[in-house]
Amino acid sequence: MxxxxxxxxxxxxxxxxxxxxxxxxxxxxxxxxxxxxxxxxxxxxxxxxxKADRIAAEGIVEAYIHPGGRVGVLVEVNCETDFVGKTEGFQRLVKEIAMHIAAHDPAPQFVTKEEVTAEFIEKEKEIARAQALATGKPANIVEKIVEGKMASIYKDVCLLEQSFIINPDLTIAQHLSTKTAEIGEKLSIRRFTKYVMGEGLEKKVDDFAAEVAAQTGM
Structure with a gap:
């Protein structure tokens, strides 16, 4: 053809x-x-x-602040040599990964499936199992539903399992593999942190009527 x-x-x-x-x-x-x-x-x-067994100890830490200043990301991506770490292509790749993390809501919690804690897995399985049992499904079907649910959860919480926002046909892991073949060095994401403005803070809600009453002694 x-x-x-x-x-x-x-x-x-x-x-x-x-x-x-x-x-x-x-x-x-x-x-x-x-x-x-x-x-x-x-x-x-x-x-x-x-290249999986090679040591990747060079690279860069990249910062990305989304326009408006309400979301920021720090990510460390490693390569094998300082030379590659300074190239435009590698730095663009790291910036794109930072942008992906910033765009993904909720934010991924782990880099790889291997990092997911046993406590997290058991908690999610309990939730999925309870939801499935509530529908009246038999036990053997429930367990299949739970396993399917976990596969979906990994895509939400593990960065490497997610579809890359710039090329949704590939996961982050597949994109890294492609870039590894292209660049010729092992590439790996070591860690990341996402900051969301006000996240975790309980915003104060003023009760204007109560404030006025307190001031007037009522």
Whole structure:
């Protein structure tokens, strides 16, 4: 199947990879954009897997403040060398991740599934189980519902499991794998913090009538 320059551009927009990589993927998959995208993802994941045991101790801490100053994010993303950490492409990637965290509501609580605490998992399972039992479902079905619910929860609370806001076809983990293959170094998100103006504070609600009564002695 023939493909056009627009097909190459579409694949580049979806994957973030170079023109030659996208052209090669379309050639290998008879011009089918969907299959070419899957092919590139597998290639990227394989390349990233080879680098998984490397040490990534360089990188940057990026700050992002959303216009209006009510939401801010600090995120640390690591790479293997100081050289890559100073490149425009790496710094743009970190900025985009910070923007994703700022945009995601509620904010992710963990970077990876492995970081999710046993207490958090058990609490969420109890809630999901109670909700399922309330519908009258049999026990064996309830447990399947609970497991399905947990898969959904991981996407909400784990940064790497979330669909990337800039390219929803990929999760953050897949996007990192793609960039790892493109840059040639292991990339990893170490930690992040999101600040929301006023979060956790109980705002004071003035009772004007009571204040007036107190002042007048009534």
């Amino acid at each position: 023939a493909f056009t320059a627009q097909d190459v551009k579409t694949l580049r927009d979806r994957t973030g990879l170079g023109m030659m990589d996208c052209k090669k993927a379309l050639e290998e998959n008879d011009g089918d954009i969907e299959k070419a995208g899957d092919w590139l993802r597998k290639k990227g994941l394989a390349a990233a897997a080879k």
